[in-house]
């Protein structure tokens with residue numbers, strides 16, 4: 001029987017590339033995203049030769065919406081092999097200039113969206129006795145990310161949730177991984193919310209970083225899933241850097257101070 005995957009935030013960037021990679025591996029994909037018009041276009045594109053995918057509108061901040069989408073998939077296909085809780089947004093700003101509403105906005109999508117998906121998908125996977133949940137975090141979840149404090153907060157929490165559940169879920173035959181990309185060339189930077197900061201300057205700075213293509217990260221994600229890694233992180237030399245920064249903490253401090261200095265240049269006066 002054909003395997004079934006649900007991908008939130010599947011219309012753009014990393015989510016879209018994951019959908020394409022899953023289809024290439026003969027897995028049926030449910031693309032779940034808030035962008036309905038673009039979702040329908042992508043659905044038609046992916047189904048040009050044969051039916052490989054279905055688009056469903058989804059707002060991950062709405063618990064009832066997440067529950068009905070995931071339950072409907074389970075009812076229709078009688079299985080969910082993979083659940084990628086991937087939808088997310090970026091937000092730049094200094095803590096002192098952010099409002100509680102800004103915090104609630106990013107927490108609702110990046111953290112509660114992932115919690116809802118996991119909370120709803122996990123019992124269904126327990127019932128069927130198999131399945132793999134993949135929650136998208138970020139390299140920003142593995143360390144400090146000044147001027148993206150709220151984003152980093154959500155992504156650290158996703159790692160805590162996912163790596164803990166990775167072990168808790170083992171006895172039920174369920175696998176749980178978190179994907180921690182570095183810089184991936186997607187619209188997330190152009191769409192990011194910049195609070196009292198000049199987004200064009202930040203975007204320019206970020207785009208100077210070495211960007212990975214969404215297709216490459218999607219391949220890495222699926223390989224990491226096959227290896228059942230708790231953390232799938234494509235950061236080259238991540239382990240080496242961890243060791244270097246542990247032995248020479250001043251190097252890490254210097255790097256973070258440089259990030260702050262560069263980010264301050266983008267602040268609006």
Ligand SMILES: NC(=O)c1ccc[n+]([C@@H]2O[C@H](COP(=O)([O-])OP(=O)(O)OC[C@H]3O[C@@H](n4cnc5c(N)ncnc54)[C@H](O)[C@@H]3O)[C@@H](O)[C@H]2O)c1
Nearest residue numbers: 009012013014034059060087088138181183184186187188
């Ligand atoms: N691009 C990067 O460099 C990078 C790095 C690390 C982590 N990530 C993470 O990867 C994930 C995907 O990001 P991307 O770079 O592909 O960005 P993207 O903007 O290309 O895609 C994000 C998708 O999420 C959807 N989405 C946003 N809010 C939603 C909501 N409330 N309900 C349903 N869908 C919603 C958007 O419509 C979009 O299709 C995010 O969680 C992001 O934080 C990205």
